[in-house]
Amino acid sequence: MLKRLRENKSAQGTLLALPTTFWMFILLIIPLILTAIVSFGKRSPDGNVIYTFSLDNYIRLIGISSDCPAGQTTCFNPLYVQILWRSLTLAFNSTVLVIMLAYPLAYFIARSHPNRRTTFLFMVLIPLWTNFVIRVYAWMMLLRKEGAINAVLGWVAHLLHINFVPLEMLYTPGAVLVGMVYEFLPFMILPIYTSLEKIDNSLYEAAADLGANPFRTFLRVTLPLSMPGVVAGTILVFIPVMGTFIVSDLLGGKQVILIGNLIQRQFLDARDPAFGSASSLILMVMTLIVTYFYTRKFGFGEEIVAA
Amino acid sequence: MTSEFAVELRDVVKRFVTPEGNEIAAVDHVTMQIKNGEFFSMLGSSGCGKTTSLRMIAGFEWTTEGEVYIEGNPMGHTPPFQRKVNTVFQSYALFQHMTVFQNIAFGLEMEGAKEDEIKQRVGRALEMVQLTGMERRKPKQLSGGQQQRVAVARALVKTPDVLLLDEPLGALDLKLRKEMQLELKALQQQLGITFIYVTHDQEEALTMSDRIAVMSNGRVQQIGTPVEIYERPSNKFVADFIGESNFLDGQIKSLSKDEAQVFIPALNTELRGIPISQGLVKGEDVVVSIRPEKIRITEKNAKNDNFFKAKVTNTVYIGADTHVYTESQGVKIKVLEQNHISRLDTSSFYTVGQEVGLVLMPENTLVLKKV
Numbered sequence: 001m002l003k004r005l006r007e008n009k010s011a012q013g014t015l016l017a018l019p020t021t022f023w024m025f026i027l028l029i030i031p032l033i034l035t036a037i038v039s040f041g042k043r044s045p046d047g048n049v050i051y052t053f054s055l056d057n058y059i060r061l062i063g064i065s066s067d068c069p070a071g072q073t074t075c076f077n078p079l080y081v082q083i084l085w086r087s088l089t090l091a092f093n094s095t096v097l098v099i100m101l102a103y104p105l106a107y108f109i110a111r112s113h114p115n116r117r118t119t120f121l122f123m124v125l126i127p128l129w130t131n132f133v134i135r136v137y138a139w140m141m142l143l144r145k146e147g148a149i150n151a152v153l154g155w156v157a158h159l160l161h162i163n164f165v166p167l168e169m170l171y172t173p174g175a176v177l178v179g180m181v182y183e184f185l186p187f188m189i190l191p192i193y194t195s196l197e198k199i200d201n202s203l204y205e206a207a208a209d210l211g212a213n214p215f216r217t218f219l220r221v222t223l224p225l226s227m228p229g230v231v232a233g234t235i236l237v238f239i240p241v242m243g244t245f246i247v248s249d250l251l252g253g254k255q256v257i258l259i260g261n262l263i264q265r266q267f268l269d270a271r272d273p274a275f276g277s278a279s280s281l282i283l284m285v286m287t288l289i290v291t292y293f294y295t296r297k298f299g300f301g302e303e304i305v306a307a
Numbered sequence: 308m309t310s311e312f313a314v315e316l317r318d319v320v321k322r323f324v325t326p327e328g329n330e331i332a333a334v335d336h337v338t339m340q341i342k343n344g345e346f347f348s349m350l351g352s353s354g355c356g357k358t359t360s361l362r363m364i365a366g367f368e369w370t371t372e373g374e375v376y377i378e379g380n381p382m383g384h385t386p387p388f389q390r391k392v393n394t395v396f397q398s399y400a401l402f403q404h405m406t407v408f409q410n411i412a413f414g415l416e417m418e419g420a421k422e423d424e425i426k427q428r429v430g431r432a433l434e435m436v437q438l439t440g441m442e443r444r445k446p447k448q449l450s451g452g453q454q455q456r457v458a459v460a461r462a463l464v465k466t467p468d469v470l471l472l473d474e475p476l477g478a479l480d481l482k483l484r485k486e487m488q489l490e491l492k493a494l495q496q497q498l499g500i501t502f503i504y505v506t507h508d509q510e511e512a513l514t515m516s517d518r519i520a521v522m523s524n525g526r527v528q529q530i531g532t533p534v535e536i537y538e539r540p541s542n543k544f545v546a547d548f549i550g551e552s553n554f555l556d557g558q559i560k561s562l563s564k565d566e567a568q569v570f571i572p573a574l575n576t577e578l579r580g581i582p583i584s585q586g587l588v589k590g591e592d593v594v595v596s597i598r599p600e601k602i603r604i605t606e607k608n609a610k611n612d613n614f615f616k617a618k619v620t621n622t623v624y625i626g627a628d629t630h631v632y633t634e635s636q637g638v639k640i641k642v643l644e645q646n647h648i649s650r651l652d653t654s655s656f657y658t659v660g661q662e663v664g665l666v667l668m669p670e671n672t673l674v675l676k677k678v
């Protein structure tokens with residue numbers, strides 16, 4: 001038995017994947033099936049689920065409402081479509097911004113002296129040692145009307161004898177964007193760094209040898225060869241930004257409601273698990289669609305792992 | 308062509324600080340002049356400074372002291388992309404994200420060549436290295452030998468004045484290496500471009516080169532044609548490094564204009580009429596060097612000049628040659644005999660312990676300074 005296992009590579013693979021497969025089944029597949037079932041149910045008046053097969057929750061999500069002004073039975077209520085669209089654009093904007101900030105930094109680290117790289121990478125990781133929520137709270141302290149940023153600006157204005165009205169920064173879409181970018185920056189820096197660090201120095205030399213100045217070398221050699229890192233980072237950033245509710249909750253308040261907040265409220269405040277489940281599935285489907293088209297075009301950045 | 312020399316290194320020094328904090332001279336006062344259209348090799352064992360020398364010509368490193376001239380112009384800190392030399396890298400350094408065509412076209416695009424011209428020139432370059440039809444492959448889809456050809460084509464398509472090659476065949480197996488040696492040599496002759504070729508393989512250097520610079524410890528030991536380097540090594544290092552040599556310690560007994568008499572204490576023999584080339588003085592301690600294939604084995608009682616008796620200690624038959632190991636008064640001497648005639652007749656072999664006579668032909672014997 002053991003001897004046969006030793007010779008059978010594919011059986012070894014199956015065996016190694018077994019524990020994970022087991023947990024994935026218990027903790028992912030089964031809950032997912034339950035969510036799907038609940039999403040077709042209805043809310044009972046006391047906040048429980050009535051199991052039926054009804055598409056009401058999905059109809060409500062795409063904006064067809066039964067809660068209408070007097071005289072109408074159905075009407076269009078774009079609230080949920082707006083929330084979905086807001087989540088999508090915010091995730092897109094955050095990802096682009098994160099790439100723009102992470103790339104130069106990753107490039108700088110990858111080209112710095114090998115002895116220093118570890119220190120720099122360490123510094124990138126340090127914020128992750130602090131709890132996610134606490135880091136968002138820190139941004140509240142900074143962005144508040146009485147916060148650090150306004151205090152500094154007020155002090156400068158005072159010195160320059162300018163009249164200063166504290167800026168309203170907290171509870172704006174901008175605050176949520178800043179928070180998202182800050183939270184997920186390391187997840188972009190690391191894969192880009194990894195793919196840049198892998199580029200053999202002789203390739204830069206070859207490009208120079210063939211007549212490319214540093215700028216064209218970057219465009220034609222460095223950038224394309226580091227794309228796997230950008231792709232991997234994009235997946236690592238885009239998906240969580242789509243679903244996170246803490247950042248928008250704390251920094252966006254009631255102003256910036258994302259799909260994550262919607263789901264959370266359905267389960268905790270509105271006590272409508274059926275509608276919450278439908279929202280969750282819509283989020284998942286949307287993320288899957290975006291990721292599908294993205295990876296079909298760019299791959300998963302698997303070269304970064306394979307090469 | 309503004310200068311007689313394609314490339315010239317004048318008293319070039321390159322120092323590095325090692326990670327341990329020591330300063331080493333990777334290239335130590337090197338001077339060499341490489342003529343236009345020449346196949347020039349730098350030959351030496353690993354770590355002797357060949358690659359560093361080549362990289363200073365390409366512009367990847369700058370000299371610590373001295374100057375590199377290309378076509379007579381001092382290079383100073385001219386960056387690589389402004390030098391009219393191209394490099395074939397040891398690791399090939401092909402762009403993995405580009406096809407063969409794109410790799411070769413890259414250098415032309417950087418020159419701003421038009422699309423039609425690029426197509427035409429890439430086509431010709433591919434023909435030259437016999438890779439027509441492979442345009443659309445990625446480097447990973449090629450064999451080592453094919454990748455090597457792409458690297459050559461990518462550099463040659465730029466029609467450089469000088470092509471620099473750093474052990475370009477090092478990663479190939481022996482048979483392919485021999486083929487590529489001849490191909491590269493033919494290509495160089497056909498194009499008339501100056502090749503500067505780095506290798507640690509002496510046979511490769513002897514096969515391909517017009518001239519060779521033998522290097523060791525960052526210094527040039529000798530520059531010369533393959534024949535000069537083999538037949539007239541200028542010091543013991545070169546005599547030992549290129550081919551094989553027997554070395555005998557001796558002392559100059561007397562000296563005429565172009566000949567010397569050398570006494571070999573260990574053999575208690577005097578060697579006469581040995582040609583000398585450099586400034587030696589009477590009484591000087593020297594090393595006599597003689598190649599194994601240039602010693603004649605004779606009867607043990609023959610009457611000859613520069614003759615001494617020896618005992619056969621071992622023989623090794625290797626097909627084309629037989630190696631005969633002998634010993635004379637504690638001095639080991641290796642002789643190489645070509646197997647002109649079939650040795651099926653075992654009586655024609657030397658037997659271990661047999662007494663023979665060895666004759667050193669004066670014209671094939673060298674007197675070298677003791678270093």
Ligand SMILES: Nc1ncnc2c1ncn2[C@@H]1O[C@H](COP(=O)(O)OP(=O)(O)O)[C@@H](O)[C@H]1O
Nearest residue numbers: 323324325333352353354355356357358359360
């Ligand atoms: N960048 C560098 N930093 C420190 N030492 C180096 C560097 N490059 C080369 N060396 C040293 O210089 C010497 C010559 O190296 P190299 O020119 O590569 O030799 P070769 O090509 O003949 O094998 C070696 O001792 C090597 O360790």
Ligand SMILES: [Mg+2]
Nearest residue numbers: 357358359473
């Ligand atoms: Mg080398």
